[in-house]
Structures are given as structure tokens and as C-alpha cells.
Amino acid sequence: xxxxxxxxxxxxxxxxxxxxxxxxxxxxxxxxxxxxxxxxxxxxxxxxxxxxxxxxxxxxxxxxxxxxxxxxxxxxxxxxxxxxxxxxxxxxxxxxxxxxxxxxxxxxxxxxxxxxxxxxxxxxxxxxxxxxxxxxxxxxxxxxxxxxxxxxxxxxxxxxxxxxxxxxxxxxxxxxxxxxxxxxxxxxxxxxxxxxxxxxxxxxxxxxxxxxxxxxxxxxxxxxxxxxxxxxxxxxxxxxxxxxxxxxxxxxxxxxxxxxxxxxxxxxxxxxxxxxxxxxxxxxxxxxxxxxxxxxxxxxxxxxxxxxxxxxxxx
Numbered sequence: 001x002x003x004x005x006x007x008x009x010x011x012x013x014x015x016x017x018x019x020x021x022x023x024x025x026x027x028x029x030x031x032x033x034x035x036x037x038x039x040x041x042x043x044x045x046x047x048x049x050x051x052x053x054x055x056x057x058x059x060x061x062x063x064x065x066x067x068x069x070x071x072x073x074x075x076x077x078x079x080x081x082x083x084x085x086x087x088x089x090x091x092x093x094x095x096x097x098x099x100x101x102x103x104x105x106x107x108x109x110x111x112x113x114x115x116x117x118x119x120x121x122x123x124x125x126x127x128x129x130x131x132x133x134x135x136x137x138x139x140x141x142x143x144x145x146x147x148x149x150x151x152x153x154x155x156x157x158x159x160x161x162x163x164x165x166x167x168x169x170x171x172x173x174x175x176x177x178x179x180x181x182x183x184x185x186x187x188x189x190x191x192x193x194x195x196x197x198x199x200x201x202x203x204x205x206x207x208x209x210x211x212x213x214x215x216x217x218x219x220x221x222x223x224x225x226x227x228x229x230x231x232x233x234x235x236x237x238x239x240x241x242x243x244x245x246x247x248x249x250x251x252x253x254x255x256x257x258x259x260x261x262x263x264x265x266x267x268x269x270x271x272x273x274x275x276x277x278x279x280x281x282x283x284x285x286x287x288x289x290x291x292x293x294x295x296x297x298x299x300x301x302x303x304x305x306x307x308x309x310x311x312x313x314x315x
Contacts, residue, residue, distance in 0.1 A: 003106040009035045011295055012097055012105060014084050014241065015113030017042045018281045019162050019272030019288035021068040026292035028075035032299070033148040035078040035105060043115050043238075043273060044140075044281070046131030053282045079276055080105075084125075087241045088131060091129070095267065097241075109295050110304075112263070113272040113288060114254065118281075121179070121231050125206035128137035132211030132268050134229045138163070139229075139280065148227040149173040151216055153203070154181065161187055163232040164196050175224060177216065179203050191243050199224065237274060261291040269295060 014018045021058025027034045042049065044061045051057055052145070056064055071081070084137055088099040090106060097105050118136050120163055135141040148229050154160030164176040176191060180202040191198050201218040206229070208214040216224045236253065238245075248256040248264035255275040257263055263270050271291040272284035285313045 003090065003092070007106055008094060009105065009107040010031045010299060011093070011109045011111055012034075012107035013037070013111045013113060014097070014239065015111075015115055015272065015274075016069075016079075017070070017113060017115055017272060018064070019115075019291075020111070020113035020287035021065065021072070022285040022288035023271060023292040024072060024077050024111065024288075024293075025068075026289050027296060028072065028077050030292070030296040032296060033076070033078075035080060035107065037080050037082065037084050037099070039083045039238075040081060043117065044131070044257070047135075048132060048141075049144075051143070051279055052280055056297065062280070073191075084241060085237070087245055093267065100153050107283070108267070108299065110240070110268045111288075111291055111295065112242055112268065112274060113284075114237065115270045115273045116235045119234045119236065120219050121233050123153070123179070123203050123206060125208070126231075127230075128212055129206055129208055129213050129229070131229065133208065133213040134206070134231065136231055136233075137168060137279070138230060141230075145228040146170045147172075149225065150175070151224065151226040151229045152176045153229060153231045155178055159187070160185075160232045161293065163230055164191070165194050168194060168196070169232060171265075174197055176225070177201075177203060177224075178195065194255070207304065239274075242268075242270065242274070243270045261287060262294070 005314050010032040011034050013023055013036045016036055024036045043155035045259060047061050047186045049058045050061045065136055081227055082099050084097045084099055089151060090096040093108050094106050098101055139298045152164040160176055164174050167174050181196055188237045204219045204310045205215045206216055213226055213229055216226055234255055245265050250256050255270040256265055257270050257275050260276045261271050269291045273279040
């Protein structure tokens with residue numbers, strides 16, 4: 001069964017964060033027929049501000065996405081809200097994707113910009129502070145708590161030692177809370193050398209008001225006053241589509257891609273946090289742009305003739 005051209009997109013982009021939106025922008029400017037799926041819940045949806053993105057430093061992450069979508073209005077990009085739950089190969093080198101409602105869509109290429117999810121440490125009170133005074137990335141939020149007392153918490157087998165050391169850029173008052181996990185002699189000597197205090201007691205809860213952390217309460221009733229907390233824990237793929245399609249993964253659980261952002265499966269590309277370990281919004285946006293250019297060039301090679309411009313009316 002051949003998909004009618006009227007129903008066949010050049011590219012389906014799954015994920016409406018910086019990577020997916022920037023890819024859509026570049027592909028639209030290449031006169032490509034693009035469909036973008038957005039679940040509406042990016043990784044940093046609880047954050048109050050996004051940093052390190054030139055010309056947009058300090059912007060609310062959701063506002064950045066709103067502006068990006070607004071910029072796409074003048075281009076012929078199709079949007080669908082919701083989540084793609086299934087993807088598979090179709091005939092004639094096409095892909096078929098299915099959303100939550102069972103609707104099917106078809107494309108020549110797929111770009112996965114689905115992102116990842118951070119697993120919060122299981123500590124009472126952390127959820128209501130996350131994104132305001134509890135963070136996972138010092139490059140994103142370290143400057144805002146510079147010179148203040150900071151706690152670091154590991155989780156899910158991660159000690160947090162490396163994160164604690166990296167935060168010495170921003171503060172001289174760092175306490176590593178292992179939450180009941182023991183610390184080896186070598187690790188303790190490393191922390192002593194870096195002048196980082198170590199607290200091994202189990203944490204009962206976090207206390208604070210209006211999103212601002214004030215105290216860490218331990219199970220024995222003692223407390224530690226802190227202005228911010230950074231955690232190091234597991235991350236996992238937001239979507240299982242790459243696994244469904246048989247894409248290869250790295251040892252860190254990221255989607256494997258080559259230098260052209262091509263996955264191990266022909267015709268499927270991946271960009272942004274789902275595929276890279278340097279996870280900043282500005283990097284994700286750049287990767288989305290790179291993937292778009294690579295996909296367009298690949299489509300050009302596959303097309304026998306390229307008369308797309310002739311189909312357009314003069315502006």
C-alpha cells in the first residue's frame with residue numbers, strides 16, 4: 001500500500017522542545033512538509049527561568065517555547081498536540097506513527113526530539129521546591145545561588161561527589177548529603193581536599209516556603225540550613241519510540257547517533273537531551289538545526305527531481 005503524497009510528510013518531528021522546534025524552523029525554510037508532535041510537558045517545565053541561551057537568558061522556559069511556536073506561524077508547519085505511542089516501518093521507505101487516539105501519520109524521515117525525564121530523589125517535600133531552589137544542573141542555576149549555602153544529594157546509586165565538586169565554582173559552603181550512604185576513605189579524603197563537608201545521616205524531609213528551601217531535616221530531628229539543593233540521580237527516556245524502532249543506545253541510556261545525528265536505524269534521527277550528554281537548551285536547539293540540514297540534504301539526494309520551488313506562488 002502506497003501512502004498518498006497528500007498524506008505523506010517529509011519529516012515528522014516528535015518533541016516540541018528547543019531541538020524539535022528549531023529543526024521545524026529550518027526544515028520549513030527548506031520548503032519541507034513538516035509535522036511536529038508536542039506533548040506539552042518539557043523537561044524543565046517546573047523551572048522558573050532558562051539560562052545560558054544567548055538573547056533569551058533568564059526567560060521562562062515555557063515562554064521560550066511559546067515564542068518559538070509563534071515564529072513558526074508564518075511557515076507551513078503542521079502541529080499536533082499529544083503523544084506518539086507507536087512507530088513502525090511502512091512500505092516504500094515510509095514510516096507510520098500512531099498517536100494516543102489511534103490516528104496514523106506518515107513520513108519519509110523521523111526526528112526524535114523526545115527528551116529525558118529526571119528522577120527526583122525520594123525525599124519528602126522535594127517536589128514543591130523543584131525548579132525554584134532544588135535543581136539538577138549547576139550550569140543552568142548555579143549563578144542564581146552563588147556564594148550561598150548549598151546542599152548536594154545523590155540518589156539511585158549515584159554518590160553526588162562529582163556534582164559537589166563542580167559546585168565549588170559557585171560557593172565555598174557545600175555540604176554533600178549522602179542520605180544514609182556510606183563514604184569510602186578515599187572519597188572522604190577527596191571531599192576534605194575540596195573543603196566539602198559530608199553529612200551521612202538519612203534525610204526525613206525538606207522544609208521551605210514559597211518554593212524557597214530553608215532547612216534539611218534529618219531522621220534524628222537535627223536540621224541543616226541551606227538556600228539551595230542540587231541532586232544527582234537517574235534520568236530516563238521520556239519516550240520508548242527509539243526502543244520500539246530498534247535504535248541502538250549508549251551505555252548511559254541515551255539514543256546512539258553518529259556525527260550527523262543519524263541513529264542506528266536508517267531514516268531516523270535524534271537530537272537534544274534524548275541523545276546527548278551535554279544537556280543544555282542552547283545545545284539542543286543547535287542540534288535540532290544540524291539535524292534539519294542533514295535531513296534536507298539526504299532528502300535531496302533521494303529525490304530524482306527537485307521542483308519544489310516551482311510549486312510556490314510568488315511572495
